[in-house]
Amino acid sequence: MNIPFVDLKLQYQSIKxxxxxxxxxxxxxxxxIGGSEVLKFxxxxxxxxxxxxxxxxxxxxxxxxxxxxMLGIGEGDEVITTSHSWISTSExxxxxxxxxxxxxxxxxxxxxxxxxxxxxxxxxTKAIIPVHIYGxxxxxxxxxxxxxxxxLFVIEDCAQSHLSMFNGQLIGxxxxxxxxxxxxxxxxxxxxxxxxxxxxxxxxxxxxxxFSNHGALVKHNHIMExxxxxxxxxxxxxxxxxxxxxxxxxxxxxxxxxxxxxRLQGVGDIELPKERPSxxxxxxxxxxxxxxxxxxxxxxxxxxITTAIHYPTILPLLPAYKRLGYNSEDFPVAYQNQQQILSLxxxxxxxxxxxxxxxxxxxxxxxx
Ligand SMILES: *Cc1c(COP(=O)(O)O)cnc(C)c1O
Numbered sequence: 001m002n003i004p005f006v007d008l009k010l011q012y013q014s015i016k017x018x019x020x021x022x023x024x025x026x027x028x029x030x031x032x033i034g035g036s037e038v039l040k041f042x043x044x045x046x047x048x049x050x051x052x053x054x055x056x057x058x059x060x061x062x063x064x065x066x067x068x069x070m071l072g073i074g075e076g077d078e079v080i081t082t083s084h085s086w087i088s089t090s091e092x093x094x095x096x097x098x099x100x101x102x103x104x105x106x107x108x109x110x111x112x113x114x115x116x117x118x119x120x121x122x123x124x125t126k127a128i129i130p131v132h133i134y135g136x137x138x139x140x141x142x143x144x145x146x147x148x149x150x151x152l153f154v155i156e157d158c159a160q161s162h163l164s165m166f167n168g169q170l171i172g173x174x175x176x177x178x179x180x181x182x183x184x185x186x187x188x189x190x191x192x193x194x195x196x197x198x199x200x201x202x203x204x205x206x207x208x209x210x211f212s213n214h215g216a217l218v219k220h221n222h223i224m225e226x227x228x229x230x231x232x233x234x235x236x237x238x239x240x241x242x243x244x245x246x247x248x249x250x251x252x253x254x255x256x257x258x259x260x261x262x263r264l265q266g267v268g269d270i271e272l273p274k275e276r277p278s279x280x281x282x283x284x285x286x287x288x289x290x291x292x293x294x295x296x297x298x299x300x301x302x303x304x305i306t307t308a309i310h311y312p313t314i315l316p317l318l319p320a321y322k323r324l325g326y327n328s329e330d331f332p333v334a335y336q337n338q339q340q341i342l343s344l345x346x347x348x349x350x351x352x353x354x355x356x357x358x359x360x361x362x363x364x365x366x367x368x
Contacts, residue, residue: 001304001353001354001357002304003304003305003306003345003354003357003358004306004345005306005307005308005343005345005346006185006345006346006347007347007349007350008184008185008189008347010347010349011347011348011349014349015241015242015245018241019238019241022037022237022238022240022241023234023237023238025237026233026234026237027234031233032232032233032234033230033232033233034230034233035233037233037236037237037240038056038230038231038233038236040236040240041056041231041236041237041239041240041243042054042055042056042196042236044240044243045180045196045198045239045243046198048243048246049170049172049173049198050170050173051172051173051178051198051199051200052199052200052202052205053198053199053200053201053202053205054196054197054198055196055197055198055205055208055209055212056194056195056196056230056231056236057194057195057196057197057212057229057230057231058193058194058195058228058229058230058231058232059181059183059193059194059195059229060088060159060179060180060181060182060183060186060195061088061091061092061181061195062195062212062227062229063179063180063181063195063196063197064088064089064092064129064155064157064179065092065095065096065227066197066208066211066212066227066229067155067177067179067197067208068092068093068096068098068127068155069096069211070204070207070208070211071126071127071153071155071176071177071204072126073093073096073098073126073127073153074096074097074098075096075097075098076097076098076124077096077097077098077099077124077125077126077127078098078099078100078101078122078124078125078126079093079098079099079100079101079125079126079127079128079129080101080102080103080117080120080121080125080127080128080129081093081100081101081102081103081112081128081129081130081131082102082103082105082111082112082129082130082131082133082315082334083102083103083104083105083314083315083316083331083334084105084110084111084112084131084133084311084314084315084334084337085131085133085157085311085315086159086310086311087315087318087320088157088159088181089129089131089157089315090102090315090321091320093129098126099124099324100315100321100324101120101125102315102316102321102324102326102330102331103116103117103119103120103331104116104330104331104332104333104334105331105333105334105337106139106333107333108274109136109274109276110133110134110136110287110337111130111131111132111133111136111137111138111139111276112128112130112131112138112143113333114139114142114143114146117143117146118146118150121146121150121152125150125152126152126153127152127153127154127155128143128146128147128152128153128154128155129154129155129156129157130143130154130156130157130175131157131159131160132156132157132158132160132161132164132171133160133161134160134161134273134281134283134284134285134286134287134310135160135161135164135187135253135281135282135283135284135285136161136164136273136275136276136279136281137161137164137165137166137171137276137279137280137281138156138166138171139166139276140156140166140167140169140171140174141166141167141278143174144174144175147175153175153176153177154174154175154176155175155176155177155178155179156171156172156174156175156177156178156179157178157179158171158172158178158179158180159179159180159181159183159186159195160181160186160187160282160284160285161187161282161284162180162186162187162188162246162250162282162284163187163246163247163250163280163282164279164280164281164282165279165280166276166278166279166280167278167279172198173200176199176201176204177197177198177199177201177204177208178197178198178199179195179196179197179198180195180196180197180198181194181195182194182195182196182235182239183195186284187246187249187250187253187282187284188239188242188243188246189242190235190238190239190242191234191235191238192232192234192235193235194231194232194235194236194239195231196231210223210224210226211224211226211227212226212227212229212230213226213228213229213230214226214227214228248348249348250282250283250348252348252349252350253282253283253284253346253347253348254280254281254282254283256283256286256346256348256350256355257273257281257283257286257346259352259355260272260286260344260355260358260359261273263355263356263359264288264359264362267359267362267363267366268290268292268362268365268366269290269291269292270288270289270290270362270366271288271289271290271340272288273286273287273288283346284346285310285343285346286343286344286345286346287310287341287342287343287344288341288342288344289337289340289341289342290340290342291340293309293339293340293341293342295365296342296362296365297309297342299361299365300358300361300362300365303361305345305357305358305361306345307342307343307344307345308342308343309341309342309343310341310343311338312338313338314331314334314335314337314338316330316331317331317335317338344358345358
């Protein structure tokens, strides 16, 4: 059996008629930028999260950049974020002219350690970017407490955590502004690049909308200079179709994760992903840890089971951040994770017998 890491073809087959109709309608109307499809998706997404404003963007990276810029972050400022994320989280901080300040992750959950956030706060600190990595919610209670005490903005990076919850509240609804990615492989994925920012702050929302569209709310009336970061109409139409399935797809991810966790219990030296007790994990990724990670990955590859590493190098140790002078001892937890993490196939359509095959193959590996 050949088991892919993600199967987007299978998902398309399950919603083909609706997707094809939505695409055809946009092309027949020949309205490719803006329009009712974009507004519809923005309204639906805002409503799903219970947030007043959603502004769609060209991708999740731009969403972060737009949020940072419109919060006024720039030269001379510092923004504290996690050492364990995709580079978008930190490269956008640098792009504003501010300095990314990395901290280690919590022992069990792969998420930013609030204690260390507090330790890194200086007079230049303006914001915190918690990342709900893999779908695991960050400890938003502690992070919001710290933000309040030190008067800092909070930008939640929700690129991997559509519909995750913390203390019964949807993630993305805690901070001043939250950013989403709809990259094809994300829990809600377009058929190309796509993203959004959401916020209950109306003034900030207007600024972000303006900035993302050349600084204009009305064509040719440029209040400021901005960027071109709009969601394509085609992608909006596709996302609206897929949004109606997001809850059931999330449930299927959670069911698949539960199957993995019960069947992999006690196998080899595997550490299973641990869910925060006060949280609800949306399982963008199912990530195990083992001291024999590289060997196991090779073995699974040889049996046609595709796995991945998210990510092979923690952010502060990437060549891109050499200038900041960090070393591995600065991030003992994240650095150990980097050597042990392995993402197993995870998507809603993953079948029971595929999970069994993966689990049995992993058991075989540890018996050798
Ligand atoms: C995917 C991702 C992004 C960026 O999203 P793009 O749409 O690919 O630009 C940002 N942060 C995290 C944590 C991500 O996983």
